[in-house]
Amino acid sequence: MSKIRNSTRGGYRFKNFKGKPAAKVENSTVPGKVTIPLRQGFGTEVEPVVTVGEHVSSGQIIGRNDETISSPVHASVAGNVTDIREILVAGDKQQAIIIETDAGFRFSNESTSLLAGHSSDWKTLDSERLGELIYLSGVSALASGGIPTQYRSSPIEPMEVESILVLGLEDEPLSPSLNAILPASRYSDFLDGIRMLKRVLPEASAHIAIDTAHKDLINSLSQHIGDEDEIELRAVKGKFPYSWEEVAVPMVFGKRVPSGHQAVNIGIVVVSVQTVLHVFDAIANGIPMIERTIAMAGEGFAEPQHVRVPVGVSIGELTKERLVGRERYRIVRDSLLTGHAVGEDEEPIVRVSRALYAIPELTFTGKFSFMGPGTDSDSYSKTFIPIGKKKIDTNLHGEERACLSCSFCAEVCPAGIQPNILHRYVINELFSETLLQFKIFDCIECNLCSYVCPSKIPVANLMREGKKRMTDEGFSSHEVTESHQKLKGVQ
Amino acid sequence: MSSFREKLHRKATATGLLSFSAIFEAVEGFIYGPSELADGAPHIHDHLEIKRFMSMAIVALLPTTVAAVVFWGPRVLLVVLVSYLAGGLVEVAFAALRKRPIEEGFLVTGLIFPLVLPPTVPLWIVAVGIIFGVFFGKEVFGGTGRNIFNPALVGRLFITIAFPKAMSTSWQAPFTDAITSATPLSLYKTGQEITPYVDLLFGNVAGSMGEVFSIGIIVGGIFLLLTRVGNWRIPVFYVGSVFVLSLIGNIFLPELIAPPLFQVLAGSLLFGAFFMVTDPVTSPYNNESKIIFGVFAGFLTIVIRSFSGYTEGVMFSIILMNALAPLIDHFVMKAKYKPLESV
Numbered sequence: 164m165s166k167i168r169n170s171t172r173g174g175y176r177f178k179n180f181k182g183k184p185a186a187k188v189e190n191s192t193v194p195g196k197v198t199i200p201l202r203q204g205f206g207t208e209v210e211p212v213v214t215v216g217e218h219v220s221s222g223q224i225i226g227r228n229d230e231t232i233s234s235p236v237h238a239s240v241a242g243n244v245t246d247i248r249e250i251l252v253a254g255d256k257q258q259a260i261i262i263e264t265d266a267g268f269r270f271s272n273e274s275t276s277l278l279a280g281h282s283s284d285w286k287t288l289d290s291e292r293l294g295e296l297i298y299l300s301g302v303s304a305l306a307s308g309g310i311p312t313q314y315r316s317s318p319i320e321p322m323e324v325e326s327i328l329v330l331g332l333e334d335e336p337l338s339p340s341l342n343a344i345l346p347a348s349r350y351s352d353f354l355d356g357i358r359m360l361k362r363v364l365p366e367a368s369a370h371i372a373i374d375t376a377h378k379d380l381i382n383s384l385s386q387h388i389g390d391e392d393e394i395e396l397r398a399v400k401g402k403f404p405y406s407w408e409e410v411a412v413p414m415v416f417g418k419r420v421p422s423g424h425q426a427v428n429i430g431i432v433v434v435s436v437q438t439v440l441h442v443f444d445a446i447a448n449g450i451p452m453i454e455r456t457i458a459m460a461g462e463g464f465a466e467p468q469h470v471r472v473p474v475g476v477s478i479g480e481l482t483k484e485r486l487v488g489r490e491r492y493r494i495v496r497d498s499l500l501t502g503h504a505v506g507e508d509e510e511p512i513v514r515v516s517r518a519l520y521a522i523p524e525l526t527f528t529g530k531f532s533f534m535g536p537g538t539d540s541d542s543y544s545k546t547f548i549p550i551g552k553k554k555i556d557t558n559l560h561g562e563e564r565a566c567l568s569c570s571f572c573a574e575v576c577p578a579g580i581q582p583n584i585l586h587r588y589v590i591n592e593l594f595s596e597t598l599l600q601f602k603i604f605d606c607i608e609c610n611l612c613s614y615v616c617p618s619k620i621p622v623a624n625l626m627r628e629g630k631k632r633m634t635d636e637g638f639s640s641h642e643v644t645e646s647h648q649k650l651k652g653v654q
Numbered sequence: 655m656s657s658f659r660e661k662l663h664r665k666a667t668a669t670g671l672l673s674f675s676a677i678f679e680a681v682e683g684f685i686y687g688p689s690e691l692a693d694g695a696p697h698i699h700d701h702l703e704i705k706r707f708m709s710m711a712i713v714a715l716l717p718t719t720v721a722a723v724v725f726w727g728p729r730v731l732l733v734v735l736v737s738y739l740a741g742g743l744v745e746v747a748f749a750a751l752r753k754r755p756i757e758e759g760f761l762v763t764g765l766i767f768p769l770v771l772p773p774t775v776p777l778w779i780v781a782v783g784i785i786f787g788v789f790f791g792k793e794v795f796g797g798t799g800r801n802i803f804n805p806a807l808v809g810r811l812f813i814t815i816a817f818p819k820a821m822s823t824s825w826q827a828p829f830t831d832a833i834t835s836a837t838p839l840s841l842y843k844t845g846q847e848i849t850p851y852v853d854l855l856f857g858n859v860a861g862s863m864g865e866v867f868s869i870g871i872i873v874g875g876i877f878l879l880l881t882r883v884g885n886w887r888i889p890v891f892y893v894g895s896v897f898v899l900s901l902i903g904n905i906f907l908p909e910l911i912a913p914p915l916f917q918v919l920a921g922s923l924l925f926g927a928f929f930m931v932t933d934p935v936t937s938p939y940n941n942e943s944k945i946i947f948g949v950f951a952g953f954l955t956i957v958i959r960s961f962s963g964y965t966e967g968v969m970f971s972i973i974l975m976n977a978l979a980p981l982i983d984h985f986v987m988k989a990k991y992k993p994l995e996s997v
Contacts, residue, residue, distance in 0.1 A: 336698065493697060500696045522698070524691055532687035533705040540701035544882040546710050547701060559690045561703025562683055564757060565799030569707070569934045570885065570941075584939055584987070600991050610696040617702045621693075 167397050169375060171414040173577035174402030175543055175611055177336040181552040182522070184460040186342035188469040193264060197240050197475030198511040200252050200259040201226045203452075204304030206233035206316070208257055217244045218265075222276040222451050224299070225260050232315045234304035236514075239453035239473035240264045252510055253496055253503040259511070262475070281449030285355070290362045293446055294321065297363060300445030301452035305438040305515060307408055308427030308652075312363065317427055318652030324364040325430035328415055329357060329439055331373045331380075332399060332406040336499050336541075336555055339458035339518050341377050343469040344437050350387050353436065356443035357394055364432065369394045370415055374401040403500060404609040408433040410577045421650065422604045423640040428650045437517075452514040459485060461555065463492035463521025472512055478519065479508025492521040493557050500610045525556035533561075543571055543615040564618040572612035572622050578605040582612040582622045589629035594636045603629050604640040676749040680756040707883055708758040714878040715765055715929065717870030722863040725828035726773040730863055736777050738764040741784035748793045757798035759935075763788065766929055767806040769864025770922065770969075771813075774824045774833065779817055783809040803976045804936045807969055814969070825860035837861050838920040839965040842912045854919035865925040875928025884932030887944035888951075892927045893918055895952025903956060910960045923955065926968040936976045940990070943982040950982075951975045 202208040209226040213219055219238040227235040238260075246261040278299055280292055288296075294312035297303050303310040309317030311324055331341050345353055357369050373381050375398040388394050397415070404410055408426040411433065413419045420426050426433050434442075437456060444450040453474055460467045464485050472481060478494065486492065494505040497517045505519075512519075529535070537547030539554045572582040580602050588598050603626065612622040634640060684705070692699060722730045741764045749756040767784050787809020792801040814821045823835040837860045838849035853859050857867035865871070878884040896917050903911035917923065931937055931951065938947050951971045958967025 495695075495697050498695075499698045502695060502697070504694070504697065520697075526689045526691065528687040528689070530685055530687065533684075533703055534709065537701060542700045542702040544700075544702045544707075546706055546881045546883065555698055557691045557697050559688055559692060559699050560701045561688050561699070561705070562690065562755060564704045564755070565797065567704070567707075567759070567799055567934045568937075568939050569883075570939060571882075573939070581939065596994065600994055601987070602991065614696045614698065615700050615702075617700065617704055617707045619690075619699065619703065623696070624694075 168414055169398050170400045170402070171405070171410060171577070172579050173575050173611075174334075174400075174405055174410070175575050175615065176400065176402045177334070177541070179549070179552055180336050180541070180555050181539070182461040182464070182467050182555060183337050184340055184343070184458040184518075185466070185468040186340040188343050188456055188471055191470050191472040191476065191481060193240065194473060194476040194480050195264055196245075196477070196480075197238075197242075197262050197264070197473060198250060198259045198477060198509070199225060199236055199238065199262065199475040200250065200257050200511065200513055201236060202233075202257050203236055203301075203474070203513040204234070204515040205307060205309040206304050207231045209233045209236060211247050211258070211260055213238075213244050213260065215244050215247060218242070219244060219262060220276050222278075222453055224451075225262075229314060232309065232318055234298060234301045234309070234314075234316050236260075237301055237451045237453050237474070238262055239475050250509070250511075251507065252513060275450075275453070277449030278445060278451055279449075281446055283447045285359060285446050288446070290365070293359055294363045296446045296449075297359075297442060299451070300441070301514060302438065302441045302445050304452070305441060306427075306432050306434050308425040308432070310360070310363070310432055310434070310442075311427075317432075319427050319430070321364050322366055323430055323651045324367040324427075324432050326416065326432070327357070327360050327364060327367045327369045328408075328411060328426075328431060328433045329369070329371045329436060330399075330406050330411055330433060331371070331377070331436040332401045333374050333376065334401045334403040334406045335518075336403075337458070337460035337467070337518070337520055338401075339456075339460075339469060341374060341380060341436065343458075344456060345380070345440070347383065349440060350383060352443045352447070353439055354384070354387050354392070354394070355447070356439035356441075358392065359442055359446050360432075360434075360439070367432070371396045372399040372411065372415060373397075375399065376401055403611060404577055404607070406435075407577075407607060407609065409607040422602075424650060424653070428652055430651055435517075455512065455514055455516055457512065457516050458518040459521075460518060461492070461521040462523060463487055463494070474514045475511045477508060478505050478510050478512065481512065482508075482519065482521070486521060491523055493524050495520045495522070499555070500614065501608070523556040525558040528558055528560065543575060544617070559619050561617065561619045563620060566618055566620055569617060571615040571617065575611045575615050577609060577611070578602075578607050580605050582606075582626055585629060586620065586622050586625040589625045589632070592632075594629070594632050594638070596638075598629065598633055599638050603633060606630060676746060676753075676756055680749075683755070704758050708761050710881050710883040711762045711878060711929070712765060714874035714883075715762075715769065715864070717874045718864045718867050718925070719765065719769065721857055721867035721870050722769065722773075725857060725866070726826070726863060730768070730773070733768040733771065733775065733777065733780050733863070734765060736780045737768045737784045740781035741767070741788045744785055744788040744793065748797060752797065754797070759798045760788065763792075763805045766864075767809055770806065770810050770862045770925065772821065772824060772861075773826045773863050774820075776820060779813050779820055782816075783813040785809075786812045799935055801935060802980070803973055804930055804933050807930060807973050807976075810969060811973060827860045828858055828866070834860050837965065838916075839912075839959065842916065842920070843965050846909060846912075848913070848916055849920065851915065851919060854916070859920075862922060862925075865922040868919050868924055871924045871928060875924065878928060878932060884928065885934065885937075885944060887941060888931040888937055888948040889927040891945050891948025892931055892951050892955075893923065895949040896923060896955055899952060899956045903960065907960070911956065912959070917956070917959070921959070921966045922968040926972055930968075930972050931975075936979065938979040938983045938986070940983055940986045942990070943979070943986045946982050946986070947975050947979060950978070
């Protein structure tokens, strides 16, 4: 066997920041109201199957469409449907069902509708039933291309899946802690979850990639994995954006995800550690996707930690007791590199939410700040001496200047392209075959180039703009290769 | 924002004098630090900015600058001052004209330039050189980031050709007043004389102000590479190729080609390798091109030093390679990215 790779080109390790979430999980209180978007995670928007005024129980399916590629959505609390209207989630308009709580959330109430047919003795269930539970629970929407089942939860069929890749990386600056998501008490549930997925996807090999920073976790898991399991476990460096399938799949399997396509199109289902636990909970305990453990991290929170929250709770309600002060902080969903800033506090948590970050809107960095030793400064370069925890804020930490071609962006680019060259073509509006040849469409929009740029040029925005303009000019993002014919789930 | 700063800001914008507001903005940014926030994702940014980027180069130049002051006295500081003032004038004028901020890159150019001059250089030549260098080496190309040639080198080359007597015959060894025309490289050229390596290391030889103290240059240069402000590829391959080529050449043509260690320590090779070819703007983009650039520059340096009328070839070879950098990149990109298959 070839040498196991734990790293790949590009990427950047964010480490040692202030405001990292403590490795503990708190239960949130029952919200007065939840907003359940009809599209959460992978798939198209589903149809509401309840009407305004109807009473729903927590865990009940309230949106479903078996005709389109989608997975059902559920009421996370018991209560009355008061409205079905268009809302904004992370910059995306979509229909949502509003429920006013009357009974309670699962934490405090026994009346949650559990999925029919679940069993803690799951090995006795047939694989049809397992697939059904994964679909009906909504868990199938958690993978970027869906988890294939006998329903239309993914563009590909279960038999077409060649590999399952479970990623447990802390590659963001204030990533959710693996120790919080996967405590020791859940190791066997986690591995059972993978065994369940292997039953549903019978042709698939299973692979787990865990952050090299979690040696203990890797050791413990390897003791729990039996020889008959055929689960490969490996350590992978927690560089950003190695948890992205566009980067992780080539690193682990040596196969690239063709630009413009997803990992499922080459038969690989990529899931997170938390998703695997949701698979277990759905099948063994009958729990649908009504709750999610998210990190609430950053200096804006009085106590950065993890919170188990009902899907649909508004960010305003969730954060109001925990924030040090709303005004001075920017709240960002899921990723400080690529996430959306929360504009309206009404925006709900969805079932694929991972984190909320509250970081200072810092307009004053200190006099002569560029000359200091930088004991709390983060930089790709080695021009600071960060001896303590590093601070994290929204300041640009510089003024926009001309590109010097320092090549930092090309060095960190996980797609192996050269933003330092490509962005000039975009600025000068040179949209031609050359840009296609220089692989502008390989850009995965991880924004790392903008992060490292000492000239503070919005490189990533220019790359996005370039791709858009190229598409407008008739250049295709879809790779024209022989393997294109073999892609799965593509018409 | 403090009220004093606000008042100043109003005053500066109210005068309508472009050059004044450009200077004001530069000073404001210098003192108060950046205040702009990320607009959308990414919401966070690296703390390195161009001011610090350039400051690192200046820090790296400090050992050799201090040595120059020790060797040739406080007049060195005067030369540096003239360089900053005269070159700064051009920089500010263009910033005002273009309504663009003053680029911090000049802070490095303004210091590198005096360091490559002989200690006896007349002050007016310093001014002429830096003005020419910044104007024709940088601004006519469109300013920082667009220049093809290293501005300090353009200035140096101009005054070398325009004022040959002042620039290439009036050298002075440290702590002496005697004017000599003999630098280690010319001593080898005329009589295959090898200056003792200890003198070359500690700078006890005639030469340009910032180029003789090899130890200081190496220390500063390594610092620059370790901070990632300078990419290691060109310096390593440049010095490496000079070393290897002179190692081979010295065996066959010892009367023309000096031995490798001497080639590395004498003249401006180390200074050029650490502080000139590391200028990201005028060196190629691709890692592969950087290696080619370094090897070719080394080859040219040896050729000019050994087979031409000039004793020193570093400056010419770097400026020639500056001109070739886009071409090297062109071919490397062509090789790296295969043409698209026709459908």
